[in-house]
Amino acid sequence: MTRPDAIPRRAARVLLVDASWRVLMLRGRDPARPDYMYWFTVGGGLDAGETPAQGAVRELFEETGLRAAPEALGEPVFHETVEFPFDGSWYRQEQDFFLLRVDSWQVDFAGFNEIERASVDAHRWWTVAELRATGERYYPPSLPKLLSALAQEEIPC
Template sequence: MRKRPSSRLLVIDPLQRTLLFRFVHKHGALAGQAYWATPGGGLEEGESFEEAACRELLEETGIQRSDVGRHVAERAFRMQLPDGEYVWAEERFFLVNVSSNVLSGAQWTSLEREVMADNHWWSLAELAGTSETIYPEDLSAILNASGLSGSS
C-alpha cells in the first residue's frame, strides 16, 4: 500500500474556534459521503511537512505564512481517496493562529471546488455536541493537547 504523507492545519481564530471544511462527495468511490475535516493535503515531491502545511494553508484558505512551526500531533491510518485508491495516510497537524476568519478559495483545485461545500469555525463546545462526522475523530483531544481551551 502506497504511503501518503500529508499536512493538516488546525486553524484557530481569535475566538478560539477551529476551521473545518465540509466535504460532500457526489461522484466516485466516496459518493454519498459527507463530513467535516481540517484543511490540508498531501505532500508534493521533495516537499517537507512544514512546506506542505504553508502551501495548503494558502491554497485552501488564502492565508499566507512562511512558517507554521513544528507539528503538534500526528496519526497514521488506512484511507480511501476519491479515486478509489487505498493509501496509508501519515498526517501531521500544525497549529495556526489567525487574526481574522476571512477566507479565500481563489486557489482551490477543481476537485476542491467540487467537494468542499462549506466551512465553519467550530468552538470546542460545538465539536463536543455535534452529531456530524468530523475528521480526525479525536479532534477535540488534539486541540486540548495543543493548548486550546475555552468553550466560546
C-alpha cells in the first residue's frame, strides 16, 4: 500500500552471515506499538552524503561493534522499497542489502543510539530452516529465499 504521506528514506542493511550460514537478526519493537515485535537485519537509514555501502558499515559498527570497510561489502545483493509505520510516522524506505561473511562474531550493542536502546532488546543468529519454521515476524519476509539463493552461489574454497 502506497501512502501519499509516507516519509521517503534511504537505508542500507547488512546480511551478516557466519561460518554456519546463519544470519544475524535483531529483535525490535515499534515504540508506538510496544506489543508489535519483529526480527530485522542489521542496518538503517543513510546519513546525508553517505553511499549505501558507507551507511551499511556505519550501521554495522553501531549495532554490532563489528568494523568493516565499505569495499568489503561489494555490490548490493538485494534491493527493495517498503512502507511501514514506526514511532507514529509512516515511511517509504528504499533499501539496499549487502552480504558480509564472518567466521563468528560477539554482538556488542554499545553503539546503539537512544531509539535503538528503547526499541531493540535481543539478537539471534538464524538458520534458513529456523526462519522458515518460526511463527515470529521478521523482515524482509523473503529472507529465507534470498539466503538460500546466496548460499547456492557460494564457491567452496
